[in-house]
Each structure stands twice: as structure tokens, then as C-alpha cells.
Amino acid sequence: MMEPQRRQRILALTPRERLIEHWQRLDIRPDYRCVRGPEVGMAMVRGRMGGTGSAFNLGEMTLTRASVQLTDEAAAEAPLGHGWVKGRDPRHAELMALVDACAQRRCWQAAIEEGLVAPLARALDAERAEAARRAAATRVDFFTMVRGE
Amino acid sequence: MYVAVKGGEQAIANAHRWLADRRRGERETPELGVAQVEQQLRLAVSRVMAEASLYDPELAALAIKQASGDMVEAVFLLRAYRTTLPRLAETLPLDTSAMRIERRISATYKDIPGGQVLGPTYDYTHRLLDFLQLANAEVEAPAAAEEPLADCPQVLELLDAEGVIEREEDDGAEPYDITRDPPDFPVDRATRLQMLARGDEGYLLALGYSTQRGYGRNHPFAGEIRLGTVEVEIAVDEHESPICIGEIEISECQMINQFGGSRETAPQFTRGYGLAFGHNERKTMAMALVDRALRAEELGETASGPAQQAEFVLAHADSVEAAGFVSHLKLPHYVDFQSELELLRRLRREHAQRAEAAGPKTRSDDSSVPVTGADTDACHTTPSDPVKEQQA
Numbered sequence: 001m002m003e004p005q006r007r008q009r010i011l012a013l014t015p016r017e018r019l020i021e022h023w024q025r026l027d028i029r030p031d032y033r034c035v036r037g038p039e040v041g042m043a044m045v046r047g048r049m050g051g052t053g054s055a056f057n058l059g060e061m062t063l064t065r066a067s068v069q070l071t072d073e074a075a076a077e078a079p080l081g082h083g084w085v086k087g088r089d090p091r092h093a094e095l096m097a098l099v100d101a102c103a104q105r106r107c108w109q110a111a112i113e114e115g116l117v118a119p120l121a122r123a124l125d126a127e128r129a130e131a132a133r134r135a136a137a138t139r140v141d142f143f144t145m146v147r148g149e
Numbered sequence: 150m151y152v153a154v155k156g157g158e159q160a161i162a163n164a165h166r167w168l169a170d171r172r173r174g175e176r177e178t179p180e181l182g183v184a185q186v187e188q189q190l191r192l193a194v195s196r197v198m199a200e201a202s203l204y205d206p207e208l209a210a211l212a213i214k215q216a217s218g219d220m221v222e223a224v225f226l227l228r229a230y231r232t233t234l235p236r237l238a239e240t241l242p243l244d245t246s247a248m249r250i251e252r253r254i255s256a257t258y259k260d261i262p263g264g265q266v267l268g269p270t271y272d273y274t275h276r277l278l279d280f281l282q283l284a285n286a287e288v289e290a291p292a293a294a295e296e297p298l299a300d301c302p303q304v305l306e307l308l309d310a311e312g313v314i315e316r317e318e319d320d321g322a323e324p325y326d327i328t329r330d331p332p333d334f335p336v337d338r339a340t341r342l343q344m345l346a347r348g349d350e351g352y353l354l355a356l357g358y359s360t361q362r363g364y365g366r367n368h369p370f371a372g373e374i375r376l377g378t379v380e381v382e383i384a385v386d387e388h389e390s391p392i393c394i395g396e397i398e399i400s401e402c403q404m405i406n407q408f409g410g411s412r413e414t415a416p417q418f419t420r421g422y423g424l425a426f427g428h429n430e431r432k433t434m435a436m437a438l439v440d441r442a443l444r445a446e447e448l449g450e451t452a453s454g455p456a457q458q459a460e461f462v463l464a465h466a467d468s469v470e471a472a473g474f475v476s477h478l479k480l481p482h483y484v485d486f487q488s489e490l491e492l493l494r495r496l497r498r499e500h501a502q503r504a505e506a507a508g509p510k511t512r513s514d515d516s517s518v519p520v521t522g523a524d525t526d527a528c529h530t531t532p533s534d535p536v537k538e539q540q541a
Contacts, residue, residue, distance in 0.1 A: 009380075009393035041237035043383055043394070045204065046324065047346075047424045048242045049338060050403065051303055053317030055242045056324045056339035058346050058424055061204035061381065063237055063394060082387045084238075086395030087205065128249060132297030135251050135377075138267040139298065142259060 004100065007117050011099060012085045014120045016092040023095060026115050028102055035080065036067035038090035061086055066093035070101050079104035172217045186210035195398070195427025196220060200468060201227035202328075202347040204397050204426045221349075221468050228469050238383040241391050242319075245401050245424070246303050248377040252430075255304045256371040257405060263301030268376055269428075304373035305403050305420070314405065314418040334460045341443050341463060342436075346425060348466030350432045356456040357438030365442045365454025369421065372405040376428055400425050402433035406441050409448045419448060 011019060042060040049056060064085055070078045081104070083096025103112045173180060187194055187210035197209040201224045209227055216222035252268025255261050267273075269291075308314040324339040325332075332340055345353065360367060379399050382391040402423035410416035421441025423433030442456040443463075456462060465471060 005388055005390055005392050008388075012393055012395045013380075039235075039237070041235040042203070042231070043238040043240050043381070044236060044326065044328075045240045045381060045397070045426075046242040047245070047342070048317070048319065049342065050305065050317030050420050050422050051245045051401065052306075052319070054320050054322055054324070054339060056342040057326050057328075058243070058343070059199070059202035059204065059426060060231060060234075060236070060328075061240075061397060061426075062208070062234065063383075065237060082385070084383065084385065084392060084394045086381065086397065087207075129297050130293065131249065131251070133293035133295070134291045135266050135268060136294035136296060136298040137292040138252075138269075139294070140265040140267065 010121045011096045031072045032068045032070045038066035038093045040064045040088045064093040066097040068097040183210045195429045197223045199425040200224040203231045241382045243379045250301050250377045252376040255373045344463045345436045349468035353435035357435035360442045360456045365457040368407040370405045372403040374402050376400045400429040400433045402437040404437040
């Protein structure tokens with residue numbers, strides 16, 4: 001997966017409070033402005049007939065998107081960042097967009113990857129493994145009853 | 150003559166105030182929080198999201214609280230909210246084979262790769278009231294195995310490999326969207342599935358049950374039922390490949406049904422499919438049964454049961470539409486009723502006059518004339534177009 005898409009995925013799957021907590025620890029505080037949103041809307045969720053067949057519209061889900069631009073330098077080509085996240089949390093989308101913009105600055109790249117994305121990815125992996133162990137605990141072990149002659 | 154009637158503002162305001170008081174209940178009891186509904190009434194939240202056709206657990210929980218637990222009202226509230234939001238994207242079709250499994254069972258094979266995973270189910274509970282819950286007893290944390298669950302491939306794919314079940318292949322068609330264009334019967338399977346997905350669970354359950362009892366028999370097996378979370382992806386201009394926006398909880402049911410086949414194709418099992426937001430197992434089973442029943446024509450079967458009549462089934466599946474039309478009977482029909490009353494009085498006068506003229510012994514002649522009231526209330530007796538009145 002391309003780096004920005006991977007980051008977008010990890011940050012979208014992470015609860016907002018945890019994202020804020022890790023972000024604040026990095027102490028990256030550039031000036032920025034919102035160029036789009038944060039805007040709350042919907043995405044039409046599609047399924048496939050039989051799981052593998054043609055698409056159909058299942059129903060919608062709430063979705064929030066934001067785009068920000070760093071304003072701490074005069075350059076017209078100040079980085080733009082984008083964020084999309086399920087639900088209706090403008091702060092989550094805005095922070096994702098800010099991280100995306102900051103990650104385009106060479107000086108912050110390593111800090112964002114090692115101090116934010118990597119630990120959040122590890123936290124998600126750990127949670128998912130724990131959930132998979134809970135599911136595994138409800139897996140049925142069958143006993144075959146052997147009838148005597 | 151149309152007579153505008155105005156009034157009742159104070160009565161309405163006071164009725165709402167009383168309703169709010171009823172919703173709140175005794176003030177000594179702690180108020181129900183939306184987060185409590187979201188976490189502790191999860192199946193209600195799932196049902197409201199599925200039938201409102203909007204995945205947002207917090208808003209569904211709010212709707213349930215606001216509606217005092219009236220599920221049909223809650224669905225209506227969330228469906229109405231939905232219309233206030235812009236559509237930002239269409240997702241890629243969910244990959245349910247990549248689901249993070251919480252529950253996954255098959256009634257067709259005992260031993261399946263990944264195993265039979267019961268998950269958080271009400272099955273095998275004793276259906277005895279648990280009086281400990283009256284006392285809010287402590288609840289244990291769930292058990293965890295040492296190893297995480299192995300991959301759980303789709304059970305029907307195993308049959309698919311052998312060729313004994315019809316294949317589901319993507320024809321690449323853009324699916325019809327009933328939220329953009331109203332359905333125009335006859336409708337294709339994508340449209341049917343969208344309508345069933347938002348259909349009332351009780352209604353679909355009854356129709357699915359009717360197919361099992363013989364009204365459009367198609368002898369189903371629960372090939373696979375799964376519950377878990379699936380990541381959702383959308384395509385955006387800013388990235389070349391799709392991006393993940395989060396994950397949602399989904400229930401899926403794959404029914405295996407009796408054979409189709411023709412001179413050209415060998416007999417094969419056929420399929421019915423159910424998919425719904427949240428933890429909605431019964432809904433997806435009912436949906437899969439009805440989906441299969443509605444494929445009667447496509448599979449060359451005689452449509453003999455009510456569940457196989459697509460227009461009848463689908464046009465009445467939406468609880469928001471159904472509740473709306475039934476509820477409108479509560480609105481003032483004073484003028485309509487007055488005109489029917491006038492008509493009835495005239496018919497009765499004429500009847501009395503005829504009876505008087507004919508003498509006491511020939512009364513039976515009258516029954517040959519059917520008496521129907523003129524219906525000024527547009528068309529609620531015309532099944533072919535029952536929505537006209539709502540639009541008027």
C-alpha cells in the first residue's frame with residue numbers, strides 16, 4: 001500500500017482520542033487553514049450479491065472529510081493534506097488532514113511515521129489480535145461419539 | 150369546498166411536553182444516556198441502522214432514545230436525518246471474505262476451514278429470564294483463546310470450486326439506486342436487494358417463514374452466516390488507489406437452495422443472499438430467503454407464493470412508507486367523512502323509499518344492487534397506485 005493511503009487507513013481506524021493523544025506528544029504545531037470542510041456527509045455502501053457477484057447498494061454511512069493547507073510559510077505550494085473518516089467527527093477528519101499535510105514536510109516525516117503511524121498501527125494490531133482470540137475461544141471443538149459393537 | 154382548519158397549537162405544545170416527561174420517566178431514576186443505548190442495546194441499534202439505511206450507531210441510539218424505544222419511529226427519525234446530508238462518495242463493494250470474524254457458522258458442513266465460530270450469540274441460551282440482571286450483577290470479561298482465529302474462507306466458495314452451486318460473478322454494472330430514482334417495477338436483483346436491506350425485519354421474517362411453510366418452497370440450507378467488521382474503501386481524486394475510511398459491523402447470510410438447471414446447464418444449487426448493517430442475523434436470514442423467492446422468474450419457477458410476487462413484496466417492505474400511510478388515517482378526514490355520510494344517508498333514504506313502494510314481501514330484490522361509497526379520499530382502495538394520495 002502506498003504510504004499516504006496506509007497512513008490514511010491507520011488514522012481512520014484509530015479512535016480520535018488516541019490519535020489526538022499521540023499527535024500532541026509529537027509537538028508539531030504548524031499554522032494551517034481549512035480549504036475544504038470539515039464536511040459531514042455520507043457514502044453509499046455497496047455490497048456484492050452472494051459476496052462475490054455484481055454490486056448493489058446496501059445503504060449509506062456517515063462520512064466526514066477535510067482538507068487543510070499549511071500556512072506557516074509564504075510559498076504558494078504549501079502542502080495540502082486530506083482526511084476522510086467514517087462518522088461525524090470534524091476534529092478527527094481535520095486532524096487527519098493536518099497530519100497528511102505535515103507528513104509532506106521532510107523534517108516531520110520520520111517523527112510522524114515512527115511517533116504516530118507506527119505505534120497506532122501496533123495498537124490496532126494488538127486490539128485485532130485480542131478480538132480474534134476472543135472469537136477463537138468460541139470456536140466449536142466437535143467430539144465424535146464412537147458407539148460400541 | 151375545502152375548509153382550512155387551524156387550531157390546537159397549545160394542545161400540541163402541551164402534548165409534546167407531556168411526551169418528553171413520559172420519555173424521561175421518574176426523575177429519581179437516572180436518565181438513559183445515548184452511549185448506554187449504543188453499547189447496551191446494540192441489536193436495537195443495528196436494526197434501526199439497517200432499516201433506516203444509514204450506518205451511524207450514535208445517531209441510531211439517539212433515535213431509539215428519542216422514540217422511547219419505538220423502533221419504527223426511530224427508523225423514521227434516522228431516515229429523515231439522512232436526507233439532510235450530502236452524498237460524498239460511493240464505496241467499493243464490501244469484501245465480506247476479508248471480514249474480521251466475530252461469528253461464523255455453517256449448517257451445511259461440520260468441518261470448515263476456520264471452524265464453527267459461535268461469537269456473541271443468543272443461540273444456546275436457555276431463554277429463561279435472568280433475574281441477576283435485575284440486580285445489575287458484575288459481568289465477566291470474555292474468554293480469549295491462546296491463538297487468534299485462523300482465516301475463515303467463504304463456505305460457498307468451497308462448493309463453487311466443485312461447480313455444484315451457481316457462481317456469483319460481477320457483471321460490472323452500476324447498481325440502480327432507489328434513493329436517487331424511485332423503483333420502477335419489474336426491478337432487477339440489485340434493486341431488490343437494496344429494498345430488502347432496508348425492509349422491515351418482521352415483515353421479511355414473516356415472508357421468509359411463509360416460503361418455508363410451502364408458499365413458494367425453495368428448501369434452504371444456511372450455507373454460511375457471518376458477523377464481524379469489514380473495512381470500507383472509497384475512491385477519491387486525491388489518491389490513485391482506494392482509501393480506507395474505517396470499518397463497519399456487518400451481518401451476512403448465504404442460503405443454499407434447491408436446484409436450478411436447464412438442458413444446457415447441469416443441475417446446480419441456487420443462492421439467496423442477505424446482508425445488513427450491524428448485528429442483524431435474523432434479518433439477513435429472512436432477507437436471503439426472500440431474495441431467493443423473488444428470483445423465481447429468473448430461475449424459471451412458477452410464482453405460486455406471496456413471497457415470490459416482487460412488486461407486492463417490495464412495495465410494502467419499507468416500514469417508513471407503510472407506517473406513514475397507515476398513520477395518515479389519523480389526520481383530519483372530516484370533509485371526506487362528511488361526504489360519505491351524506492352519500493350513505495341518501496342511499497338509505499332511497500332504499501327505504503323502494504322498500505315502501507314494493508311492499509313488505511319483496512325485499513330480497515334490493516340485494517342485487519351493490520352499494521359502494523364514493524371515495525373522495527383519492528385511491529386507498531386502488532392497490533395499483535397507493536401512493537397517489539400521499540403525493541396529493
